[in-house]
Amino acid sequence: MKILCVLYDDPTTGMPESYALETLPVIEKYPDGMTLPTPEKIDFKPGELLGCVSGELGLRKFLEDAGHTLVVTSDKDGDDSVAAKELVDADIVISQPFWPFYLTRQRIESAPKLKMAITAGIGSDHVDLQAAMDHNVDVVEVTYCNSISVSEHIVMMILSMVRDYHTQHAIAKSGGWNIADAVKRSYDVEGMHIGTVAAGRIGLSALRKMKPFDVHLHYFDRHRLSADIEEELNLTFHDSVESLVAVCDVVTINTPLHPETENLFDEVLISKMKKGAYIINTARGKICNREAVAAALESGQLSGYAGDVWFPQPAPNDHIWRTMPHHGMTPHTSGTTLSAQARYAAGTREILECFFADKPIRDEYLIVHGGDLAGTGAHSYSKGSATSGSEEAQNYKK
Structure with missing residues (x-):
């Protein structure tokens, strides 16, 4: 079979000759008891850079030893891209959200x-799920592999935005020392109302990590959490997004992108938020209207916006989020730490091993199977597609 693997570019200075940490912590299970990926074997050392082109997710030896063809590229946008040309006779395509x-x-x-x-x-x-269903293409992902990684990123961004760390660091780095400039937009998180839109694996983990900061926790989700979890975290449940955003100082977005959530945070919803609130978005960029976010930062309706997700990705060089005030944006990095890469590379291999051996793939990994939403997909997504407009990624220039 032919496997097309689309990965991000190598480091500009070349692949690392050594790494900051020699080993990774050993984790056997996720917080809900689900085991980490269990491939029969891996051909990489956990902690290596696997998510870029030269990393190849550690798959080449495994696939070529089994007689398959592996094509790896970062050239993905436009009809003339390597990925588009190689796709036409591919059996399997592998891609990353980043x-x-x-x-x-x-x-x-x-x-x-x-x-x-x-x-x-x-x-x-990034897959047209409806088209995948219509053409009997299965869609799978490595569920939970980087959920904790993303939740850590959320906590980092909440603290950095509320404390205005970015301004303070820039002053120190530039040789300055003006304390008033450094703290004129800096506050304590303690006592604030923090809410998540969706309380799945990432959202719930972020809430748990924020609880020790002595904040008031809120959530909205179409699947209500158990009474035990609500009591454990002293959670306030909201039956609508509008109810949640009206009372929260910080809103973190952790819902999947699908037609129901696309453009959810538009001018109307942002106008219903508590004045001066912060948005943290590590879910998907297209959940927020780019122009509405920028305008709200200009007017003061929002005090800050941080996240690592854009639409499309990579973001065009002139994307308004690159230059809007009071933002803490990063490239899409929250879920591709070296720790997370070891898990999702192993999970990708587990999926391939099952597929080649005609064994069932874990139900938790399934998004589309047998022409319909399945597994995690049935719980988290709705039918349809949110890929329209993705061709704009061609406007990014290295």
Whole structure:
């Protein structure tokens, strides 16, 4: 079989010759008891840079020893891209949320042999799920592999935005020392109302991590948590997003992107937020209206916006979020730490091993299977597609 793997570029200085840490902590299970990926074997050392082109997710030896063809590229945008050309006779395509190969309906229909799309990570909205269902293409992802990584990133961004760390660091780095400039937008998190839109694996983990800061915790989710969890965290449940945003000082977005959540945080919803609130978005960029966010930061309706997700990805160089005031944006990095890469590379191999051996893939990994939403997909997504407009990624220039 032919496997097309689309990964982000290598470091500009070349692959590392050594790493900051020699080993990674050993983790056997996720917080809900689910085991980490269990491939029969791996051909990489955990802690290596696996998510870039030269890292190859540690798959080449495994695939070529089994007689398969592996094509790895970072060139993914436009009809003339390497990925688009190689897709037409590919059996399997692997992509990451951090450098997504947008599998639109047109692209899926250009690949008659395509059987499966694997997300090396979590979040498969870069695939037109409806088209995948219509053409019997399975969609799978490595559920939970980097959920804790993302929740740590959320906590980092909440603290850095509320304390205005970015300004203080810039002053120190530039040789300055003006204390008034450094603290004129800096506050304590203690006592604030923190809310998550969706309380799945990432959202719930973020709430748990914020509880020791003595904050008031809120959540909205279409699947209400158990009474035990609500009592444990002293959680306030909201039956609408509007109810949650009206009372929260910080709103963190942790819902999957699908047609129901696309453009959810538009001018209208942001106007209903508590004045001066902060938004942290590590879910998907397209959940927030880019112009509405920038305008709210200009007017003071929002005090800050931070996240690592954009639409499209990579973001065009002139994307308004690059230059809007009071932002803490990063490239899409929250879920691709070296720790997370070891898990999602192993999970990708586990999925491939099962597929080649005609064994069932874990139900938790399934998004689309047998022409319908399945597993995690049935719980988290709705039918349809949110890939439209992805061709704008061509406007990013290195």
